[in-house]
Amino acid sequence: MSDRPLPGRRSVLRGSLAASAALALPATVLRAAPAFARSGRPSADWGVQAGDVTANSGLVWVRSDRPARMIVETSATESFRNPRRWHGPLLDAGTDYTGTTRLRGLPPGEQIHYRVLLADPDDPRRGGEPVTGTFRTTSVVRRDGVRFLWSGDLAGQGWGINPDVGGYRIYDAMARLDPDFFLHSGDSIYADSPISATAALPDGGVWRNVTTEEKSKVAETLAEFRGNFRYNLLDDNLRRFNARVPTIAQWDDHEVRNNWYPGESVPASDARYTERSLDVLAARALRAFSEYTPVSTLRPGAAEGRMYRVLRQGPLLDVFVLDMRTYRNANSAGDQTVDPQGILGQEQLEWLKRELARSRAVWKVIASDMPIGLVVPDGGEGRRNFDAVAQGDPGAPLGRELQIAELLRFVKHRRITGTVWLTTDVHHTSAQHYQPSRAAFADFEPFWEFVSGPLNAGAFPAAALDGTFGPERVFLKAPTTSNVSPAGGYQFFGEVDIDGDSGEMTVRLRERDGTVLFTKVLQPGLVGQ
Template identity: 75%
Template sequence: MSRDPGNTIGRRTVLRGSAVASAALALPAAATAAPALALGGRPQARWGTQAGDITTTSGLVWVRSDRRARMLVETSATDSFRRARRWYGPLVGPGTDYTGRTALHGLPPGEQIHYRITLADPDDPRRTGKPVYGTFRTAPASRRRDVRFLWSGDLAGQGWGINPDRGGFRIFSEMRDLDPDFFLCSGDSIYADGPIEPTVTLPDGRIWRNVTTEEKSKVAETLAEYRGNFRYNLLDHNLRDFNAQVPSIIQWDDHEVRNNWYPGQILDDSRYTEKNVDVLAARARRAWSEYYPMSTPRTDGSGRAYRVVRHGPLLDVFVLDMRTYRNANSPGRQTKDPVGIMGREQLAWLKRELARSRATWKVIAADMPLGLVVTDGATNFEAVAQGDPGAPLGRELQIAELLRYIKHRRITGTVWLTTDVHYTSAQRYSPAKAAFKDFEPFWEFVSGPLHAGGFPAVKLDGTFGPEQMFIKAPDRANVSPAEGGQYYGEVEIDGGSAELTVRLREEGGATLFTKTLQPGRVGQ
């Protein structure tokens, strides 16, 4: 379908700004060094720019400086920046690891917005660095406008880091060429528990080379080490180019902290000197919030990560946090489970917001799958399903409550998107095949990893009646990106018919599976 013809110009602007950042990052050691106050010269935005929290009339833009600086933003309808509006952003410094965000308001709906960010010396505003450029489309105000976005997750996992021989995270270049309205990152945007070694020997004897940094040489424990994990990914020029052109919706899962974590956990892991996961999670959350352009609601005082992002009249995205409020991983056989995987407050919020939504489609962005059996050790379970195909038990009770609510409130247009398992699949859930039957049929689509190890498929749990309509997964664990198995999904909502089409894609451009859903129809 046709896209905004003005975006070609915007992309040239984005790449021009990216070239400046690429030159600055030619030496990874220099790029990852801690900013200092006595660097000399002018402030530089070496890590590119990002945009997020895009609505019909607003957005949020992000930058990181190499020293204390004032963030200045200009926006325009064209990349010539004629008649530009100026926005005065924050003074960035060590308190936020020199990152800053500026909110943009009063933007025209459904239009391409060009922006450039300049960093100024706070003691001498005439001393400014080279600007970095970005662009994004605001959400449409009309139901007649198409909406298209991508989703995936799992970046730089299992020891597979930035490989210059392979061109780095090249899947982001491929996704950028599709020019989506936004990208949904469904968790594991870093692997804080996954050190990156300089070389890895592949099964066929080839050598995989990684760019390495000090912070990626061990598991992250300190705030500085968590921050360094986010900076590591931004060394990749493909990711920086993508961020400058495609705004993101970010959620988190376990590897932003450490594998399979839950609140209150005390680690039995010799790699960690800090054993209290709650301490690690607080540091990780702070770094995570600093390195992305998002403003999370704070009405409950927690700076919560779950939220709804409204992208025009056709789409609401419900971004879940299935990590922060969960109970401990267990065999999952309890007949009462008021905490579950979301916690009571988040479940009540999700029910309330789904009922209030007037969007045609309600995408539930879950960082963990529903009917796929994800284990944690020999007897415990990490996700919702626990391998018993009978009546709901454990965390399944909370999902059953939600599905029952959706049915009885006659909420239509719910679609579940997730990642986590490091392969791609599509499941249709049907009460006719389920042990629990009080719900309407729905689909769950799985994608990822973006750039991490591929893993074999896990079993399905029959409680909610999943039927696997498509799957592609490797036959062994930790298959490297050099051997394939890297996936992302595409969702397109037609502005004329309001049909929603999901395409499961793999790196290289192939479309593996396509499913089109009709608006307002149940049982499809």
């Protein structure tokens, strides 16, 4: 499957690379806060990106440097002969000059070339230079197969864009694999991690960061959350990637604050914050996320107004995007014998069960922003609390494990096959196989959970396993010390390749340069593999 022919795609990428070169920021921007020159016409200095692409639709995003009308043109060719035009929103200060346009009625399984034009709202004849991008719509033909990547954790622990090492180089390695889409599994920003100009490395060297005013402190205001998203878009590699590969995005904790949950207050011991309400901070963070990320359910006018959703990717794949932050209960010791709210909330759990039962795809990928069987502590306020599902007790399900047990039991008894869990969060890469014969709770069918990340953040030692659902760690690569910088390696992404003929799913865990660390081939329709 990895060697499948892709007629015309390579030339598309070469063209996209050339076009995206126009997005490169001046070298001076890599040494200081952005200060784009303001010409007489609107400019899209932050590039373009596409998201939530389906067989016949997709979202296109852009940010202007001033008020502008967004116009998108699409074509089957890079020459843009006979383009189709889409009139998008007015970009103004209310959305920080960002906007998305939904493209509908697209042909399935085709390469879509698009360009975004920004017009002066007072004089439509005055427009800026168009910015181009491309994506493939989902194929409805099984034999075409599906290839996608996933990872998360960008610019965490103070490790930001380092011009000395070429910035976020992992994005170029991912682009070379020509994925149909990228699943960003959370921690797309680190609103709680300020970035300084330099950071000391263990070998005596210095890590040098691009810095901006908004990244000099923890994010509290809407402007500061917006600035966190703009920070990452200073990276050439990321903007090139965005122009070539559509994204399915979800969030986790660091879009707001480490290990946050609804109703929480920032403790008085954290003097960095003047705003103490996590509900207030989360609302501002979600608004910035919706402005800077093309998510279909969060765009203005969307009926759902929520993060969780299912993206149907043809006959081979459905992607179930979870939100394990917005509806969870408080982090605790996780020893409750009754816990209906859990980590998903009852409404999201019922939605997930309903959509899994409806799915006719060969594979059902559950995009989980947190792992199931890895213990993720939350040691705040002197308590032994936990941030994810597992709490280290290998016995019968307790706390949030009760909700996961209910879901796993449902999958088994409804005879739903092809469920695979993908996650990030823990800043190392691993593969876990869950087997009822090893578990305290055994009423489920075996399944796999694959972990990848970070993209550009500190790496951490392996999380402990919780035996409740019988996980066995089949592969692991993690440092032995905490917060290893990207200069020390341990930056990862994962690849999923589904063959159109056999239906086999091949999962590869890769390092930053694309080197394959681990490969697992899964057979469709089977259990116990």
